[in-house]
Amino acid sequence: MTELLRPAAEWELQSMIAKLASQKRRVEVVGHGALRNAGRVARSEVVLSTAGLKGVTLYEPTEIVMSARAGTPVYEIEAILAARGQMLPFEPIDLGPATGAPGGALSIGGVFATNFSGARRVSSGSARDHLLGVRAVNGRGELFKSGGRVMKNVTGIDVARGLSGSWGTLAVMTEVTFKVAPLPETVLTLAYTGLPDDLALEAMMAAMRTPYEVTGAVHLPKECAARLTHSNLAGTGQAVTLLRLETFSSAIEERKDKLAAALKVYGTPVVLNAETTWSLWNEFRTLAVLPFSTETSLWRISTLPTKAADIVAAIQKFMPVVALYDWAGALIWLEVPAAADAGAADVRRAVAVRGGHATLIRAEPEVRASVDVFEPMKPEIERLTRGVKSAFDPEGLLNRGRMYANL
């Protein structure tokens, strides 16, 4: 029977981990469970949830900075920010609906633990880029802080950002401090239809080379676009390439015209207004076009935009795929048929040849237990990775195996 620990305060969490460390008992660290079906399966006899550590502890809208306890749901944070005309600029992705976990359960600690950022990453940077400081407890049961609450800080080694993307395997974050941003006064989307993948990627790269500050660049090939529920785009039977612009109301028309002129060789875009743009891009935050299914597996491939179409085409030779290109092609979400290895051999080969890395996001637990979920490391990187793990968590108690077997 699994023991569930649910500390309500930082000191309580620390004492729990210190006790587990003294007993050398492994512990699975979770928030509200939004990410529990993603990553490697790391079941332990003890589960520690940060769900009880809730609440915004500092918010200075005029300094665009916020601190929140790790278990604070992202939707609560976004509501507080929206009330002051601000937002999380990295547009966090909620993997829950796409992995069969509850939607809306994403915690702010989970966002930074995975560093999964949404479409605006292409212009604003990742969650990691906005992380200013953390308080956390490591596998030794030590409470420590790193970074702070100011934008510029080069005091010592940047342990805070180094924890981002470590999936709770190094330390349990108890409080995070991060930079927020003003909500744009208005938004719109230019939608190009019918572009094949390579041309769409070329258009997105061209858009990102302009000075017009495109804040989202997504391409949905025909199969993926067909799943859009949005009335203006559904049923066209064609691929859709979307470019988002944000600025002041009085300036957006000019910006739109200039971008459309710069991209005129790719056709005349349909312009989606602000209301449509908000609802459409919100769909991407839950991967609504790649919904949970036991019939398929889902990969997340990070590469260079110039390599993206080639990677998808290479994998497509071996299996039917549904792809979504985000970040102007630097990120590919790839749905493949469920299989014993989730297509890992072909996916990894295609990525290895062209550069980048692939993470298996959705697959049956036994599949995620049998194949590498995260990209295998080169030996010298693995040596450093093991060293870092050992520095934080020498007994390997925290989320052991969540990222890599035996780590």
Next chain:
Amino acid sequence: MPHIELPDPDVGVLRRRPILIEGLRDRVGMDLLILDEDGRRAYETDAFTAYRRVPMLVVLPRTTEDVSKILKYCHDNDVKVIPRGAGTSLCGGALPTEDAIVLCISKMNRVIEIDYDNRLARVEAGITNLEITARVAEEGFFYAPDPSSQLACTLAGNLAMNSGGAHCLKYGVTTHNVIGVKMVMIDGTIVEIGGAAIERNGYDLLSYIIGSEGQLGVITEATVKIVPAPEGARPMMIGFRSPEAAGACVAGIIAQGIIPVAIEYMDRAAIEVCEAFAHAGYPRDVESLLIVEVEGSESEIGILLGKIAEIAAAFDPKTVVISESAEQSARIWAGRKAAFGAIGRISDYLCMDGTIPLAQLPHALTRIAQICAEYDLKVANIFHAGDGNLHPLILYDANSEDEAAKAEAAGEAILKLCVELGGCLTGEHGVGIEKRELMATQFSPTDLAVQMRIKSVFDPTWRLNPAKVFPLAASEGMRAGRETNTEAA
């Protein structure tokens, strides 16, 4: 500033100097070594000039393989290595010791590849910051981090110090603009971290490396982001009757949803000196001056500057000047960028580098004035108001030991004040030797142990730029080889 302690040189290593020279000569050739005292003396200090030590020898590698051979040899022979770029560090980050080898990568300054489609450039780390922009400007791109020393400083130093500059409010600092590095570990192992995609894989080792002040490895190449240049940019100057009004105006701008590309602050003392030097057109009848720059098309710039002027009007400004030409914009920035040099013409000074939460600005300025008055010293304040990175310049006479000691004590009090107010010891200059012993005011022993264990993962024997960043007493065991990674609590 005589009180910063430098560890005594290892006499055993000094005795072995002839053998070590021979060993290095055999591995990389004589032409990469600087042995004579005059040559070595050029590397005895960085821009933190109060401290000097002539290194045992200097090596100027040309390739990553050279760096690998040098580090492996030093590792195998128990010799300390001080990595160095252009030596513009303001905190003693590149200060050598007599028993160390300075490894200077200024000869490794090639652009390897520019990839406009992916908006990346792969360069050798000895390239200067500004040279990267120079190489991509024709295609309408630039490299965003812009430290004041960008004409001279190397990317290697920027990576070591996680450098930023006036424009980091919008574009971030070095860590936001680098996607991969080629680095040589102390044992000579060459590792490539990141670089094949903008998203990092596995543990974010790059975050530990960038800003680690050359303590984890020697970076020889980096893949950096290049950014499309804006259509245009234009500054405005707003002069206020008080620091409080200037601080409130900054908060008002951000609260209205405007993130300018830069917001710089100067107090009356700084305005006087900079204006006399650069004739930038700064108002001389105000207590505080903000230089606010926005970017975009001509019409966007007009809209934004108009909105900012409206916001500023609520704080009763004495002067509002919107730049009307490229020439005027250049003059406004020339005055600000020349500030440190201009003040240097009238006095020696200590440049502090603490950061505070912006809401604490009026209180911080009052306290800084009080602290300096207590020590009977003058101070000029210049800083990046958008991010609260203060640069109080404490004026003193370097020829007077008494004044130097007072300036140092006042500086220490100011940095402690920054930490008390919720800020940090350094926003962009780094810790080096200058703030090493103050680290304990910002971090608990556990916080420091967590950081030192990271150092030990990359450099288990603490041979790479040791005796920097961490208080000497705290790192003594590791530097002496008595403690290992797992014992470092």
